[in-house]
Amino acid sequence: MNPQEREAAGGLTPESAELVETYFARVHGALLVAAADECEETVDDLRAHVYEQLAGTAGTAADVTRILAELGPPEALAAQCADVVSGPAPSTPESRDGRSPLAGTLLGMPYELRVPTAERVAMRWWDPMNPNILVPRVFGLGWDLNLGAVAVKLCLIKPDDEDTPFESVPDRWLAVSAVLPVLMTLALVTLVALFQSALPAQVAVHWGISGAPDRFDSKESALILPVIMTLIGLAILGSAWLRRRPPLLRVAAGALAMLLCSISTAAYAQAVATAYGASDIGVLLPVMAAGLVLTFVMLVTLARIGRAAEMRRDLDGTSKKGSV
Amino acid sequence: MGNETDSRLSQFRKGVVELAILALLHSGEAYGGEIVERLASHPGLAISAGTVYPLLSRLKKSGLIDSVWRESPVGPPRKYYRLSTEGGIEFAAMAKAWDGVTDAMDDLLGEGAAR
Structure with missing residues (x-):
């Protein structure tokens, strides 16, 4: 707790302040897990907001519980903050597997250092719905060939010909x-x-x-x-x-x-x-x-x-x- | 248009495209190429085939739309998409939420422009 917050918490019973601090400690923990520490500031603002709201009440444990309940479980709050700061998860199949420092771009060239799964490999090499012929390499630096996009470009198939690739093949x-x-x-x-x-x-x-x-x-x-x-x-x-x-x-x-x-x-x-x-x-x-x-x-x-x-x-x- | 504006717009679009597809299918079934074409005729949305097809696949997997092959009056059969019952309900709820958002935004934007 920094000095301003201690002052803000001044009118509260130690039990009430303890409840608030425990709640935000859990939010911080969840943020660490989500690797979204750029949200810390947002969460500090939120905590100040909670103390402000509490100032208008008797500051009993029941008040604290009610106000914190409005924010939802700490883990959900952390997830929400992480979402707002980093933007909602993109919907392309490419980025479906989420954010990780092990994948990204380096000098404009994509890199991928996560161990490739069979699913990821297959989806990159045969992904007719993705119009890009060159797709980020499954492992390493550079690009791979998306044969599905080649087939679409050559008008051999349409992107949505099959609901799931090869699923209906006898x-x-x-x-x-x-x-x-x-x-x-x-x-x-x-x-x-x-x-x-x-x-x-x-x-x-x-x-x-x-x-x-x-x-x-x-x-x-x-x-x-x-x-x-x-x-x-x-x-x-x-x-x-x-x-x-x-x-x-x-x-x-x-x-x-x-x-x-x-x-x-x-x-x-x-x-x-x-x-x-x-x-x-x-x-x-x-x-x-x-x-x-x-x-x-x-x-x-x-x-x-x-x-x-x-x-x-x-x-x-x-x-x-x-x-x- | 600056790069930053561009990326901000693309954040907007991502959330909206799903609703746009549901709205389009709410007015009747359509095949993939038609959906891409009709959405592309709204340049403000800036939707491409690369966005539409993966979204159609996702909406289908979540049961909001389903698809069926139909004979086409011209050329080979086409895969048509339509709203499922569940998709109709979801669309109504999303459209209502969207109205709430646009009303609020109109209000706020209007305030800014001192209309």
Whole structure:
């Protein structure tokens, strides 16, 4: 309590003043928890206001209780103050997960240091309702690609075609998103089986911008990174299906597994091509691009199948075509 | 328009867009593109597709509106949105609260301008 407040509280019984102070101590505590200490001043003003109101009463404990009851529970009051000072929570899906110093912008570039959840990753990569193609990166500095916005921009789907992405897609079509990455893995395994023994002992594992290889390694070590990447993709995919995650998460896991597998395949295929005398990276980039396009086509196709299922549900009930 | 004015306006808008969508649907059902277009015709609201679609999704999840696919006289079927019973009640309550706010604001603003 500062001197003015002690003076303001002067006309009160110690019990009444104690009630007021306990109340505001709880408000301050809640503000600390909400990391909204810029509201402290507002709360001090409020306390002065309470003492002012009490000055017009007998200052009994009952008066204090009545006046404090008007303000509501201290935690609710703190939440209200925090809201007014920092503005109401924005309604875009982007910021749904609330404020945190671990996410924001740095020199105009977004950053994100919270551990990514599967939900957040999937929502950023496939968010047709958000018209921004570049979205803040799921983890780290910079931007990610929102493939949902790309599909909308290309007029392949409308933002609200599906109520919840992939939710209405029939199970057998959903399974395609798990089968495709497995098939791609088999293609990689076949490639390795065909060429591994014929490769020279040292192969290229990294290429410069010019296309010339700038790092070599033994052909066994060259396999380590592609194998690990592909296995990570398959592990995420397997866990999404075994744990029966929502369709969006299962499809996103499949898309991620496809991308990781296509990067692995591209790197290995390029190592083979370089060993066979290729002087540029004419294999690496097309294979990676093909993987990205295939993933995109799969996502759009599933979204359209989901839309068709929603339409069937709504339109079949009334009549077939055109008679409405 | 200064940056600060801009951000202040956007704070205003966020609270109002929800009511604007409910009001629009109160006058009859509409599809997404139509809602975006009709709200965009009020430049004062400065609403874009990026605001409308996430809000439609949220209103639908909270049960205030629902949606249904309907054949369109031109082109492919469209997803139409309409107020649910609950949404109608909520809209009436929000509209009433809004009237209270605008009356008070008119009063205060009028005082300032010494009308």
